[in-house]
Amino acid sequence: MNIIEIKNLKKDYPLGKTIVPALRGVDLEVAEGEFMSIIGPSGSGKTTLLNVIGCIDQATAGSVKIAGSEITALDDRAVTDIRLHKIGFIFQTFNLIPVLDVLENIEFPLLLMKRPAAEARKRAEKLAAEVGLSEYVRHRPAELSGGQRQRVAIARALVTGPDIVLADEPTANLDSVTGASILELMREMNEVEKTTFVFSTHDAAVLKYARRIVRIKDGLIEKEPVAA
Amino acid sequence: MKLLLTIAWRNILRHKGKSLVIGAILFTGAFLMTLGNGVVSGMARGIEKNVINGFMGDIVVISAKQKSDNVLLNMMGTSIEPVTDYKLIKPALAASPLVERWLPAGKNMAMLLDENSDAPGFAYLLGVDFAEYRKMFPGNFEVIEGSYPAPGERALLIPSFARDEFYNYYNIWYLPEGGRLVKANLKKEALERLDTLVLSSSVVMMGMSGGMNTTSDIRFPVRGIVRYGALNQIFGHFCLVDIESYRECLGYFTAADMSAQVTKEEKALLSLEGGGLDSLFGGDELEAAAPAAPRRLTERSRAADPADGVYNAVFIKLKPGVPYKKAVKELNAALKAAGADARAVTWNKAAGPMGSMTLIIRSALFIFVLLLFSVAVIIIVNTLTMAAMERASEIGMMRAVGAQKPFIGGMFLGETAILSAVFGGAGILAGVLAVELIPLLKISTTNDMLQLLYGGDIFRPMLDLYGVALAVFQLGVVTVLAALYPMKVAAGITPLEAIARD
Numbered sequence: 001m002n003i004i005e006i007k008n009l010k011k012d013y014p015l016g017k018t019i020v021p022a023l024r025g026v027d028l029e030v031a032e033g034e035f036m037s038i039i040g041p042s043g044s045g046k047t048t049l050l051n052v053i054g055c056i057d058q059a060t061a062g063s064v065k066i067a068g069s070e071i072t073a074l075d076d077r078a079v080t081d082i083r084l085h086k087i088g089f090i091f092q093t094f095n096l097i098p099v100l101d102v103l104e105n106i107e108f109p110l111l112l113m114k115r116p117a118a119e120a121r122k123r124a125e126k127l128a129a130e131v132g133l134s135e136y137v138r139h140r141p142a143e144l145s146g147g148q149r150q151r152v153a154i155a156r157a158l159v160t161g162p163d164i165v166l167a168d169e170p171t172a173n174l175d176s177v178t179g180a181s182i183l184e185l186m187r188e189m190n191e192v193e194k195t196t197f198v199f200s201t202h203d204a205a206v207l208k209y210a211r212r213i214v215r216i217k218d219g220l221i222e223k224e225p226v227a228a
Numbered sequence: 229m230k231l232l233l234t235i236a237w238r239n240i241l242r243h244k245g246k247s248l249v250i251g252a253i254l255f256t257g258a259f260l261m262t263l264g265n266g267v268v269s270g271m272a273r274g275i276e277k278n279v280i281n282g283f284m285g286d287i288v289v290i291s292a293k294q295k296s297d298n299v300l301l302n303m304m305g306t307s308i309e310p311v312t313d314y315k316l317i318k319p320a321l322a323a324s325p326l327v328e329r330w331l332p333a334g335k336n337m338a339m340l341l342d343e344n345s346d347a348p349g350f351a352y353l354l355g356v357d358f359a360e361y362r363k364m365f366p367g368n369f370e371v372i373e374g375s376y377p378a379p380g381e382r383a384l385l386i387p388s389f390a391r392d393e394f395y396n397y398y399n400i401w402y403l404p405e406g407g408r409l410v411k412a413n414l415k416k417e418a419l420e421r422l423d424t425l426v427l428s429s430s431v432v433m434m435g436m437s438g439g440m441n442t443t444s445d446i447r448f449p450v451r452g453i454v455r456y457g458a459l460n461q462i463f464g465h466f467c468l469v470d471i472e473s474y475r476e477c478l479g480y481f482t483a484a485d486m487s488a489q490v491t492k493e494e495k496a497l498l499s500l501e502g503g504g505l506d507s508l509f510g511g512d513e514l515e516a517a518a519p520a521a522p523r524r525l526t527e528r529s530r531a532a533d534p535a536d537g538v539y540n541a542v543f544i545k546l547k548p549g550v551p552y553k554k555a556v557k558e559l560n561a562a563l564k565a566a567g568a569d570a571r572a573v574t575w576n577k578a579a580g581p582m583g584s585m586t587l588i589i590r591s592a593l594f595i596f597v598l599l600l601f602s603v604a605v606i607i608i609v610n611t612l613t614m615a616a617m618e619r620a621s622e623i624g625m626m627r628a629v630g631a632q633k634p635f636i637g638g639m640f641l642g643e644t645a646i647l648s649a650v651f652g653g654a655g656i657l658a659g660v661l662a663v664e665l666i667p668l669l670k671i672s673t674t675n676d677m678l679q680l681l682y683g684g685d686i687f688r689p690m691l692d693l694y695g696v697a698l699a700v701f702q703l704g705v706v707t708v709l710a711a712l713y714p715m716k717v718a719a720g721i722t723p724l725e726a727i728a729r730d
Binding site for chain 2: 083088093096098108113156
């Protein structure tokens with residue numbers, strides 16, 4: 001079953017009087033449980049594609065279905081709800097809440113969902129252990145290394161049990177060893193949690209971790225498949 | 229809510245500098261606002277206390293024909309309509325369970341006449357029964373020269389302020405009959421011209437009553453010089469005179485007139501009409517009459533009930549805690565039922581501009597507080613908006629992981645509310661403390677205008693629960709107003725901000 005279905009997706013950015021097309025008619029299907037990488041050079045449109053899939057940005061034209069629901073015509077409240085319940089995000093710069101500690105950061109989405117505090121805390125502790133941060137649960141982001149912060153971000157992305165985890169260049173700010181460990185972790189979580197992972201990268205070294213690779217260039221998906 | 233407040237509180241601690249700036253503004257604003265409320269309440273209460281207890285009571289009954297409710301400090305020349313049926317009013321007041329005490333009085337303006345002066349001077353006359361007046365307003369003034377008139381005595385009491393004014397007009401320094409010059413009470417100018425100072429123990433006054441040409445010029449013996457305990461510059465305009473002399477001066481029916489028997493001949497004279505009246509004015513010669521001195525009470529007038537004559541107002545003190553609205557309503561109903569051609573008004577309406585003073589002072593403070601908080605709101609809005617923009621990436625991330633706009637707005641409202649509660653609350657407490665401490669300093673003044681502001685001779689701000697509640701409410705309004713725009717800015721941050729700033 002496809003968890004993501006995209007048809008003729010277009011996204012334009014106005015730049016003064018000029019319209020810059022970022023996506024020029026993308027068709028893409030992602031099956032449930034995939035571990036897929038979108039690769040392409042800078043400015044190719046991979047971040048824009050992830051943003052539209054993640055309901056962070058709106059499409060100019062075309063259709064995007066997440067778990068069977070069309071998201072392009074929804075209002076802000078509804079797409080926020082989809083982000084909360086169906087999608088997990090991992091950002092390039094980790095983007096944790098600086099005033100919350102590791103456990104609080106991980107359980108944050110669950111508390112937004114109004115889950116009972118005890119249940120949220122239990123789930124957060126489990127995920128903190130799974131990403132190897134049991135000893136750091138009371139640390140705040142400023143007290144963690146880059147790799148540890150990204151582990152927190154992974155745990156937070158998974159804590160709600162989303163349909164999809166989107167990661168935009170998750171290893172870009174990490175050294176190669178740490179980056180590799182993060183990708184290993186993501187892949188492991190993909191296997192354990194059975195969650196679909198879609199991540200973008202322009203690092204060729206990352207490709208070996210992907211089970212499916214989609215190349216994007218000038219706003220269009222290049223011919224598939226590229227088997228990992 | 230717990231999550232929201234946790235984040236808000238920790239953000240306050242994280243941005244200590246900004247929090248302290250906002251906190252200091254809130255503290256100062258809340259402190260000044262509370263203190264201001266206390267000062268204004270003190271002033272308002274002082275004015276009320278001095279006017280109600282010292283001059284005109286809570287309620288004033290005036291003639292139904294009286295156009296304006298303002299009967300105390302009305303414009304020059306505007307006379308107060310006479311109340312002719314006090315006999316009907318009195319039992320209505322006596323029967324009212326709301327009324328503690330009352331005093332009927334005449335109040336109008338009189339012209340001071342002096343053969344050596346071209347321009348006349350003016351004074352307000354308050355015609356009262358001196359004994360009843362003392363019971364109604366005990367201790368509102370002290371007699372600084374002469375003595376308080378004996379019951380039933382015809383006499384005039386001149387306030388020191390009015391005496392100074394009369395001196396300015398005529399260069400005459402008034403003394404009580406048989407009194408000696410008290411240098412300590414002399415005006416500076418009078419003291420410098422001591423050798424040529426003209427002294428007098430009587431005043432000739434002519435009543436000024438609009439629409440009437442029957443007033444008399446009366447020579448009043450000065451019995452005493454008085455000084456009001458507070459607001460002497462306002463109350464000091466009013467010379468106190470016995471009610472019968474007042475009536476004679478204003479050309480009103482006196483109690484003696486009312487009790488007089490009218491003979492057949494007098495009745496026939498009164499019934500003359502048309503041409504018959506001309507015969508009364510057959511002579512061409514006018515004979516100048518010397519000002520009549522107030523008569524000592526004759527046996528006939530002594531026997532007369534003063535209540536029979538004409539008044540201009542009845543000052544009423546209500547029993548403690550009686551609401552004015554209720555009192556006015558019930559008294560008006562009682563007056564109507566009694567058939568009296570009169571109406572009851574509250575003291576602040578009857579006192580005219582002085583009655584509006586408390587409202588004016590409150591309005592002034594309101595504007596002051598408004599300006600203060602406008603500045604505070606602008607600074608806080610600016611600081612919080614900057615904070616929202618600096619935290620765009622963090623807020624964008626929260627939005628990206630599923631936080632709705634109200635959550636983000638609530639976070640900023642929470643931060644402002646916590647700062648308001650901590651610093652604004654401390655400001656209110658400090659204000660309450662200051663209001664409690666200031667009277668201990670016993671800041672006093674003899675300046676009449678400052679006394680008006682102090683509400684007495686000692687600066688005594690006061691705060692009741694209403695004042696504190698008002699301060700809390702105002703702080704709440706500031707909090708919400710200050711948070712609104714930053715909330716809007718923060719809620720307007722899109723999840724894209726989390727990506728764009730990567």
